[in-house]
Amino acid sequence: MADLVHKPSQANATIRVSRLARIINKETNFQIALVAPLQLLLWFLLIVPTIVVLYLSIIAWQPILGDWTKAPIVWLKNYGDVLSDRVFWAALGRTVAVVTIAVSLEFIIGLGLALLFRGDFLAKRILTSVILYPMMLPWVVVGFTFYLLFLPQGPVNYLLRQALGPGAAVSWFKEPLLAFSTIVLADVWQWMPFMFLILYSGLGALPREPVEAAMTLGANRWHIFRHVILPMLKPIIIIALVIRALEAFKIFDLIFIMTDGGPGTSTESISLYIYRLSFEYQRLSYAAAMAVLILLLVTVITRIAIRPLEYHQE
Amino acid sequence: MSEERPLILLRGLRKEFNGLVAVEGLDLEIKEGEFICFLGPSGCGKTTTLRMIAGLETPTAGDIFLRGKRINDLPPQQRQVGFVFQNYALFWHATVYDNLAFGLRVREVSKEEIDRRVRETAARFELEPLLETRASRLSLSAMQRVALGRTLLTEPNVLLLDEPLNNIRPGLREVMRAELKRLQQQLGRTMIYVTHDQEEAMTLGDRILVMNMGRAEQLASPRQIYHRPETLFVAGFIGRPPMNFLETQYRVEGDRAFLERGNLRWEVSEKRSIIEEKVKGNRIVLGIRPEHILPVAEAREKGLTGQAVPVTVDLVQPLARKKIVDLKVGDKVIKMLVPGTSSLAKGEELEVIFDPRKMHLFDQKTERAIV
Numbered sequence: 001m002a003d004l005v006h007k008p009s010q011a012n013a014t015i016r017v018s019r020l021a022r023i024i025n026k027e028t029n030f031q032i033a034l035v036a037p038l039q040l041l042l043w044f045l046l047i048v049p050t051i052v053v054l055y056l057s058i059i060a061w062q063p064i065l066g067d068w069t070k071a072p073i074v075w076l077k078n079y080g081d082v083l084s085d086r087v088f089w090a091a092l093g094r095t096v097a098v099v100t101i102a103v104s105l106e107f108i109i110g111l112g113l114a115l116l117f118r119g120d121f122l123a124k125r126i127l128t129s130v131i132l133y134p135m136m137l138p139w140v141v142v143g144f145t146f147y148l149l150f151l152p153q154g155p156v157n158y159l160l161r162q163a164l165g166p167g168a169a170v171s172w173f174k175e176p177l178l179a180f181s182t183i184v185l186a187d188v189w190q191w192m193p194f195m196f197l198i199l200y201s202g203l204g205a206l207p208r209e210p211v212e213a214a215m216t217l218g219a220n221r222w223h224i225f226r227h228v229i230l231p232m233l234k235p236i237i238i239i240a241l242v243i244r245a246l247e248a249f250k251i252f253d254l255i256f257i258m259t260d261g262g263p264g265t266s267t268e269s270i271s272l273y274i275y276r277l278s279f280e281y282q283r284l285s286y287a288a289a290m291a292v293l294i295l296l297l298v299t300v301i302t303r304i305a306i307r308p309l310e311y312h313q314e
Numbered sequence: 315m316s317e318e319r320p321l322i323l324l325r326g327l328r329k330e331f332n333g334l335v336a337v338e339g340l341d342l343e344i345k346e347g348e349f350i351c352f353l354g355p356s357g358c359g360k361t362t363t364l365r366m367i368a369g370l371e372t373p374t375a376g377d378i379f380l381r382g383k384r385i386n387d388l389p390p391q392q393r394q395v396g397f398v399f400q401n402y403a404l405f406w407h408a409t410v411y412d413n414l415a416f417g418l419r420v421r422e423v424s425k426e427e428i429d430r431r432v433r434e435t436a437a438r439f440e441l442e443p444l445l446e447t448r449a450s451r452l453s454l455s456a457m458q459r460v461a462l463g464r465t466l467l468t469e470p471n472v473l474l475l476d477e478p479l480n481n482i483r484p485g486l487r488e489v490m491r492a493e494l495k496r497l498q499q500q501l502g503r504t505m506i507y508v509t510h511d512q513e514e515a516m517t518l519g520d521r522i523l524v525m526n527m528g529r530a531e532q533l534a535s536p537r538q539i540y541h542r543p544e545t546l547f548v549a550g551f552i553g554r555p556p557m558n559f560l561e562t563q564y565r566v567e568g569d570r571a572f573l574e575r576g577n578l579r580w581e582v583s584e585k586r587s588i589i590e591e592k593v594k595g596n597r598i599v600l601g602i603r604p605e606h607i608l609p610v611a612e613a614r615e616k617g618l619t620g621q622a623v624p625v626t627v628d629l630v631q632p633l634a635r636k637k638i639v640d641l642k643v644g645d646k647v648i649k650m651l652v653p654g655t656s657s658l659a660k661g662e663e664l665e666v667i668f669d670p671r672k673m674h675l676f677d678q679k680t681e682r683a684i685v
Contacts, residue, residue, distance in 0.1 A: 207403070209399045209401060209403030210403045210404070210405055210406070212370050212390075212397070212399070212403065213397065213399060213403040213404075213405075214405075214416070214420075215369075215370070215389070215390040215391055216368055216369075216370070216390045216391075216393075216395060216396060216397040216465075217416055217417035217420065217464065217465070217468055218391050218392075218394075218417055218420050218421060218468060219391065219416070219417075219420040220391060220420065223420045227405070227408075227416070228405060231405070231407040231408065232406075232407065234407070
């Protein structure tokens with residue numbers, strides 16, 4: 001027992017450390033050193049431009065007016081103008097419609113495919129990579145491909161004429177609703193695989209036991225899907241929907257290439273409108289105010305959307 | 315319905331996973347109201363067998379009968395077989411109430427009826443204050459009670475439990491084990507309990523099925539398993555510290571028979587006929603439990619005779635009330651259990667006697683007991 005009571009003398013316990021080591025050893029310093037590079041990068045990439053945009057949005061400035069630092073500050077006037085801009089509301093509504101319809105379709109098809117792919121069948125691996133293929137294409141390529149497909153003399157009309165006679169050809173980009181549909185279709189084609197990928201891997205990562213427990217408790221396939229699998233998948237569904245919706249909200253390239261917002265402004269999305277305002281009409285301050293408003297809107301909606309996720313984590 | 319008919323009958327059950335045999339030639343009869351434990355090391359096929367009974371795995375060969383009806387092709391939903399998983403497999407996102415109600419809801423029982431029965435079960439399992447709590451926030455003991463309650467509400471023919479106490483810390487484990495035993499006695503329900511913990515199997519089971527490498531080694535009461543192990547594996551698996559085994563040669567001299575090991579010999583004349591009937595060859599494994607090895611003086615006091623085995627103490631491990639003493643017999647180490655007051659110390663030399671009434675003999679070739 002005597003051995004256990006013995007302690008090394010205090011003098012021996014003192015360890016000499018260099019100054020540098022002592023600074024690094026201080027936990028807070030070390031932590032700061034670790035995050036500093038990223039912080040600096042973020043400052044330059046995010047915070048500085050954000051401040052510039054915020055400043056732009058409260059001044060009355062256009063490039064032809066010269067030095068932007070000398071432009072008068074008008075505070076919230078631009079914001080007021082945006083809120084009373086009918087074109088803005090129309091573009092916003094249209095964008096929300098595209099997001100809602102396209103993301104819903106992507107989700108439903110993606111989930112269906114993911115459920116289908118849980119089983120085993122021939123050529124499953126090959127099909128999996130084929131499904132993912134559209135996602136790897138650049139937006140521009142997808143937009144241009146669909147533009148070509150739906151041209152008056154394009155393949156879609158060709159097929160329609162072959163099947164239903166010469167009168168069946170449709171001017172896809174002349175009718176607002178049809179033009180809108182082609183855009184939704186292109187978006188679904190390109191991004192359904194993303195939903196599939198996330199939901200498929202999410203399904204694969206679910207624990208098997210609750211499903212088996214439900215089976216032994218007498219639940220049929222529908223019950224198991226509705227009351228066991230879907231609730232377990234909920235966090236992943238939310239993440240997939242939020243990521244997709246955020247991305248789809250910025251829709252620009254597809255529309256820019258396929259319809260350029262037309263006919264008229266009937267397919268103009270909010271991004272396209274902001275682009276027009278800044279680079280075609282040169283109303284940079286006004287566009288900045290609009291961008292800030294959209295940012296606020298998206299932030300608030302996203303916060304609300306991911307709330308169930310936080311609840312889930314408790 | 316005849317009382318004789320077993321509740322569950324397994325016949326020649328076999329399961330392969332990609333050519334790997336998990337269960338092989340398993341026959342088993344389980345009577346109504348019995349508590350059976352499947353005991354064996356991990357990977358011995360006990361859980362696979364349980365899952366086949368539940369319908370979660372399809373047997374590669376053999377038959378499963380429930381009350382005389384072959385249920386091989388019946389999906390788990392239609393078997394009315396309750397399964398409690400190792401990690402309870404609750405619906406973590408749902409409340410205790412919804413977990414309990416699940417089995418009744420899928421049966422489309424009326425709302426009032428569900429409510430009545432859920433509350434009844436909650437009362438029995440002391441879950442009433444937790445009914446609105448999410449399953450993921452429960453304590454382990456409450457999780458287990460929810461898992462049991464949820465399964466029992468569907469009135470299963472048999473309750474299958476897959477190592478339900480595995481994740482629970484020692485201490486609480488014993489408490490929950492007792493709870494489970496009490497519950498089974500109250501309900502009188504048939505239960506099959508899978509475990510790799512021999513203590514659990516010994517305390518819970520009416521009968522124990524010891525499994526190894528996918529095969530049934532022995533099916534018997536806990537007492538029999540301990541006192542009359544039928545195979546070398548069972549003898550070595552049950553009991554802590556495990557049984558000692560010494561390889562010996564069988565030799566007959568005149569009308570006496572002996573097991574010989576070097577210059578040690580144990581007389582087995584009274585077992586001669588059975589040995590000669592059962593054993594091919596002459597290699598016999600002598601098994602003796604640590605608690606049945608006694609220092610010579612003590613043995614003589616009790617009137618035990620037999621070969622005095624000279625040994626050297628190699629290691630002494632004190633337990634709460636006993637000590638495990640490692641003894642060297644030539645180049646072989648055997649374990650002896652002595653009272654905590656024993657003063658044996660490393661390096662000490664002494665002679666011990668194997669209690670002749672407690673010796674187990676096994677055919678070295680077949681690894682089966684000679685009885």
